[in-house]
Amino acid sequence: MNAQLFALAVFDGVAYAALVFMVAVGLTLIFGVLRILNVAHGSFYAIGAYLTASIGGAIFAAGYAPWLALPLMFLAAAIVGIVLGGPIERLLLRRIYAKEDALQLLVTFAVFMILEDVQRLIWGTQPYFEATALQQLGNIEVFGVFYTTYQLVVLPLVAITVLISLRLFLRKTLSGKLILAVTEDRETATAIGIDADKVYLLTFVVGAALAGFGGALASATTSVVPGMGADMIVLSFAVVATAGLGQIEGAAIAALLIGLGRSFAVYLMPELQVLIPYLIMLLVLLVRPEGLFGVVRTRKI
């Protein structure tokens, strides 16, 4: 592998890790608070991508300014979080928190299946491609390799900004502190006056919006096609499990690890490309069953 291929593999890996992180961090945040593994999270990612690609395609064809691409991504994320995430938590998940894990998994899987069909109903099966954001920013040359500015600079910067903002939000704002308190001990949080139901809703909306934002960002780099949500949810499960459930910074590092592993496999052992993320997860979990950064919790009844 020469230096240029090496650089390409690193850039591919970092750009991909940034997208996976956006989805995985929402998944892990939701798990940390609601204790639910949300399979429908992959649909939030796909719908964020579809919204951005279809609305973007329409408005840019109508001659609107290309800089609207970024605000559009925020809008798509907000729609996914508020219009989709809010009602799902309120009307459905709220009924199953006390139920066993298997049932919760089945319910979110059902939501995922329904949302997959909803996507086909709305957007059909033909791919959407809307790369205005990517084209506007052009290419840069690093280590003799030309790469898109959007993927090499914007995506990682956005991911780092999201990581830092999320950390500041959780530590410094009252809403964030309430989320952390409910995550650690729901009963005691209630006993000091925290409305855990509201915290659950807020967390789910934020987590869903992050997945929608990940999809919105991804839509500029790839064709939006049916099934993209399924690919992403499986990969982000691997990231979250590798990091340790509920670990936000851990998700960033695990996303990088898996993103890089995957992109190097593309260049070195293409036949292992699909397998590598799960091999990494398997190796980590064999040594540390609670994940790289996970903590073993003892629950007192």
Place this chain on the structure above:
Amino acid sequence: MLSFDQVDVAIAGVQILRQISFSIEPAETVALIGRNGAGKTTTLKSVMGLTQVRGTIRFDGKDLTAVAPAKRPRLGIGYAPEDRRLFSAFSVEENILMPGQVAGYSDAQLQAGLDRAYDILPELKALARRPAGMVSGGQGKMVALGRALMIGSRLIMLDEPFQGLAPALASRYAEALRALRDRDREVTLIITESNPGLLRRFADRALVIERGEVREGELDAEKVDA
């Protein structure tokens, strides 16, 4: 100010409290005595709405069972659970402030709450910035009391505060409770304990809970083998 009227609690099909009725007057210090598993913790939890109850619990004449659990602390009820249950992600001071912040206290009210906690537990001042996950068990009990003081203007409930405390710390804790009694005469205190001797010096009354039933008891006479 607090009364239970024929309250039943069953958890997972097991009857924990059977038709218990009692009432507590304002400014009283009540020891709730009983061995492990008798229902002391469940009694306190049912005040906070952390268990499903049948029957009526009144607080200042108001039916508590009609108040959402998360709204109950802001009626002026502070609760320190067994085992501290601090939020380890936050500092000691953030833990103490949190019930006030959640209730929407003004800065002045938050400061008054902090002053109250530090007045009664001056040793917490030195720990204010320390992460709550890094304090010792005994210090943690003090922080949990401080957190209850932030919001507990009318009623403070302490679940087994002396359990597991070294003798020196236990007497320090008892001293803090006396300081609270002297400082805020109007506040009502409920303390659960399996060893009534510890509370003899400052409790006004003992309620004894046995096999899920409550009766009046004598602080001196009660012997409970925990």
